[in-house]
Amino acid sequence: MEYLSLKKEIIDNKDFKKLREIEQFLLKQGLRLDKNIEYTIAVYDEDKIVATGSFENSILKCIAVDKNYRGMRISNKIISELVAEEYVRGNNHLFIYTKPDNYNTFGDMGFYKVAQVPGEVILLENDPCAVGRFVENLKKKRVDGKVVSAIVMNCNPFTLGHEYLIEKASKESDIVHVFIVWENKSVFPSNIRYELARNGIRHLNNVILHKGKDYVISSATFPSYFIKRRDKVTRIQALLDIEIFTKYIVPALGITRRYIGEEPFCDVTAIYNNVMKEVLPLHGIEIVEIPRFSKKREIVSASKVRELIRERKFSQVKELVPDSTYSFLCSKKAIPIIDKIQNK
């Protein structure tokens, strides 16, 4: 086989012409170009794109090699480059979401399986011991009981609605484990959402708070570039997240029940809830859906609170959040967040 002179190039985020070429190339491979990309490289044969790969934060994605150029170890070049750049940026715990068929390719490059939804998606990470460490850390917080419940929440910010759901679970369970979804796409950063939740549950003595971190999947970070049907994306993400929950979190903590709030507004959450109702009972986990807390006949939601902040109606915000959240909003630390909400 003649040696091809292939050129590797870093694509600037603002090089819209080249990015569009990459988008076209990916479409031909049955993939999409994700909207949120930090770094992209492409391999060219003369002027033709033959392969590409990108990442956003710690997630490698949109990786593809033209089928006429397969078997030439081009994917090795792409992944090597992406991984090296990730390390330079301080990210050494890396993830790939891809079709299960690609397991062997990435497995060869030091990526290990975390969980999969057969035929749909597989989650890989570059450290074979990371999930084990996560489980060991969870076990340290294990408390046995007849009813051990779990709740997963974003809390952007922590409202009376969140407090209500947690209090209900707390009354009806021996122990409640609350996981805060960890991603920085929400206007309130993860560590602040965690702090507000921590302050909001102080009065409850059977609630343990956890940082969702890498193993509670947020729809904000779930890449869907390889899923053909957009209407299936949320369902597949939910199935993967629940697979991780039942495979790792449930046995580590002895979870017997999961609480969710009814979701009348958000399609994504509604789909999620339905998938949970379908799947969790099959693993012996009870699912309990609670109607949302309302005040003056209006449901108290974090999006409502953010809307009121944007409209500068702070006296109304005060009615919908616990004192701990309100005093944060009045503090200096909240200023950049409030600015961001008001200037969107």
Added chain:
Amino acid sequence: MKIKKAAIAGTFESSDITVSIQPNSENEVSIRLKSSVEKQFGDQIKKVILDTLKELDVKSASVGVNDKGALDCVIKARVETAVMRAAEETKFNWKVRN
């Protein structure tokens, strides 16, 4: 040298090796090896890595290795680079061998 942050050197190409180094809270050197020739050369690869770390006076590190059939000189070079990056060291001692 003290390992201050996570760093990586190498590629996933055939005959190369990737060496990823991170600080180790247990104050020892631990090596996790994945190699295409693990059964034949696993011990030899680990020896080269440990010898190189010793030469660089690295007493504590968590090393992750993905080997695709690299020769000893390549292993040594990649370990040296990863250590320099992880220790944020820019002055390198280019030894000339006689």
